[in-house]
Structures are given as C-alpha cells and as structure tokens.
Amino acid sequence: MIKDSQVQKENQNQDNKEVTAYQKGTIAIIGAGKLGEAIIEATIGADFFKPSQILVTNKRKESSERLKTRFGVQTSTNEAAVREARVILLAVKPQMAKNVLQTLKPLLRIDQLLISVMAGVTVSQLKEWSGNEPAVIRAMPNTPLRIRKGMSAICGCDTVPDEAMDFAEHLFATAGRVLRMDEQLFDAVTGLSASGPAFIYIMIEALAEGGVKAGIPRHLATELAAQTCLGAASMVLETGKHPAVLKDEVTTPAGCTIDGILKLEEGGIRVTLIKAVEEAARKAAALGGK
Numbered sequence: 295m296i297k298d299s300q301v302q303k304e305n306q307n308q309d310n311k312e313v314t315a316y317q318k319g320t321i322a323i324i325g326a327g328k329l330g331e332a333i334i335e336a337t338i339g340a341d342f343f344k345p346s347q348i349l350v351t352n353k354r355k356e357s358s359e360r361l362k363t364r365f366g367v368q369t370s371t372n373e374a375a376v377r378e379a380r381v382i383l384l385a386v387k388p389q390m391a392k393n394v395l396q397t398l399k400p401l402l403r404i405d406q407l408l409i410s411v412m413a414g415v416t417v418s419q420l421k422e423w424s425g426n427e428p429a430v431i432r433a434m435p436n437t438p439l440r441i442r443k444g445m446s447a448i449c450g451c452d453t454v455p456d457e458a459m460d461f462a463e464h465l466f467a468t469a470g471r472v473l474r475m476d477e478q479l480f481d482a483v484t485g486l487s488a489s490g491p492a493f494i495y496i497m498i499e500a501l502a503e504g505g506v507k508a509g510i511p512r513h514l515a516t517e518l519a520a521q522t523c524l525g526a527a528s529m530v531l532e533t534g535k536h537p538a539v540l541k542d543e544v545t546t547p548a549g550c551t552i553d554g555i556l557k558l559e560e561g562g563i564r565v566t567l568i569k570a571v572e573e574a575a576r577k578a579a580a581l582g583g584k
C-alpha cells in the first residue's frame with residue numbers, strides 16, 4: 295500500500311517537474327511596456343528567468359531595443375516569439391487584445407501557457423480569441439513589482455492545470471505578494487491594487503506638501519512621508535491588526551493626531567478613496583467591454 299505522504303511527495307515532484315519545465319523554457323512578453331518592464335526587472339532580479347530566456351516584442355523596434363540594452367533580453371516579433379515560447383505574457387493595452395490574439399491564434403499551441411495582465415479582459419474572452427489552445431491565466435499585478443514589492447492577483451479556469459497555476463503563482467511571488475482570487479473580483483482588484491499605487495503616490499506627495507508648509511525641506515518631507523506610508527502599511531500586514539485599531543493607538547486623547555483626523559474627515563478622505571477605487575474598477579470593466 296502506498297502511504298499518503300509518499301503520494302504527496304510524488305505529486306510534489308510531479309508539480310516541481312512541470313514548474314521547472316515552464317520556468318526552463320522561454321517566455322515571450324508581448325507588449326513589453328511599463329508593466330512588462332517591471333516584470334522583466336523583477337524576474338531577472340530574483341533569478342527566476344535568465345535574460346536569454348526572455349523574448350520581448352513591442353510596436354516600435356526602439357522600445358524593444360531599449361530593453362535589450364538595459365537587461366540583455368532578446369527582441370523579437372509577436373509571431374516569432376509565440377513560435378518559440380512556452381509561456382506567453384500578454385501585456386498590450388486591453389483595447390488591442392482581440393486583434394493581437396486573433397492574429398496569433400494559428401500559432402498558439404496546447405502545451406503553451408498564456409498569462410494576461412490586461413485590465414478588464416476576461417479568461418473566457420482570452421480563450422475565445424486564442425482559439426482555446428493554450429492554458430489561460432489572468433493576472434492583475436501592480437508596478438511596485440519592479441522592486442519586488444508588488445501585489446498580484448491570479449485566476450485561471452477549470453481547465454488550467456495545477457502546475458500552470460503554481461508556476462504563475464511562483465512567477466508573481468518573485469515580485470511580491472500573490473493572491474489566488476475569483477475572477478469576478480478582478481475589476482475591483484484592478485481599481486484597488488493595480489491603480490492603487492497612483493493613489494498612494496498622490497497621498498505621499500500631499501503629506502510631503504504638508505511638511506513643506508510646516509517648514510520641512512521638500513526632500514526630507516518626501517522621505518518622512520514615504521517611510522511613514524511604508525511603516526503604516528507594514529504594521530497592517532505584519533501585526534494583522536485592523537487599521538482602525540492601529541489608528542486608535544496613534545490617537546492620544548486631546549492630542550495632535552485627532553485634530554489632523556478631523557481635517558481629513560472634513561475633507562471627505564474616506565469617501566474620496568472609496569469612490570476612486572470604485573471608479574477605477576468601473577473603468578476596468580468598461581475596458582473589457584462589460
């Protein structure tokens with residue numbers, strides 16, 4: 295009789311073999327713009343892929359040449375890259391997805407994995423436009439991925455092999471945190487964590503302006519504001535405490551913080567942030583034609 299632990303070990307070996315196979319092959323980044331570049335930087339930085347394993351394509355040749363000079367990756371055309379790659383990461387604008395995929399459809403194979411990072415484009419649209427050949431995974435990362443502090447969500451569908459999901463999880467985990475989430479939540483994820491860095495940058499800029507107004511030199515004010523955001527975010531993640539509890543810990547009765555909070559509430563900061571996420575999520579859905 296085979297023991298459970300032995301079966302588990304064999305399954306793990308099986309998984310590792312497949313993860314290694316995806317990881318050992320070539321990845322084609324179709325549309326290597328800002329997000330594609332962030333993924334290149336993270337995966338090379340983490341030694342997940344060697345530059346020689348990465349093929350990049352763009353509309354303009356010079357966009358790809360710049361990445362070749364910076365990272366030593368290979369430049370290619372969409373067609374040649376898809377012929378060669380085991381994994382295809384599609385990072386063009388959502389509006390171009392249908393056109394690009396339908397052109398590549400005759401070249402796509404059943405042993406390939408297609409990972410889309412495009413906002414709003416669903417797994418079922420991707421499957422339809424790619425001719426149902428490759429396994430399809432949808433991911434929604436964000437640009438702090440570049441310095442391996444990213445937040446990504448991934449989802450597949452029933453037909454995606456476990457090894458492919460494991461591989462995608464490994465890939466994005468090299469660049470930060472990853473959550474497997476229901477696809478129904480992906481537009482909301484786009485509005486929150488993909489657009490979110492822009493919202494936070496505005497908050498850092500504004501906090502720093504507050505420091506400048508109070509007499510702190512701008513470069514020091516920016517560092518104070520950014521490190522404060524980093525520290526507060528880390529407190530939420532590392533203590534597991536509710537943000538409201540952490541906020542109460544800073545807010546001494548009759549102290550300074552409560553006066554500041556009063557101004558934030560007067561300005562409608564909560565409603566503004568909620569609406570920002572809601573609006574960005576609505577736009578993500580519209581980009582996918584929903």
Ligand SMILES: NC(=O)c1ccc[n+]([C@@H]2O[C@H](COP(=O)([O-])OP(=O)(O)OC[C@H]3O[C@@H](n4cnc5c(N)ncnc54)[C@H](OP(=O)(O)O)[C@@H]3O)[C@@H](O)[C@H]2O)c1
Binds near residue numbers: 325328329352357435
């Ligand atoms: N930026 C983010 O924070 C973020 C976060 C999550 C998801 N996303 C998603 O990631 C995708 C890319 O966003 P991005 O910000 O990286 O945009 P981007 O910088 O504009 O990148 C898009 C790239 O696609 C290339 N391209 C255009 N037509 C092409 C074609 N026919 N074949 C191959 N490449 C083509 C462009 O090349 P040229 O430069 O030569 O024109 C450009 O480099 C979007 O779908 C977006 O929804 C972005």
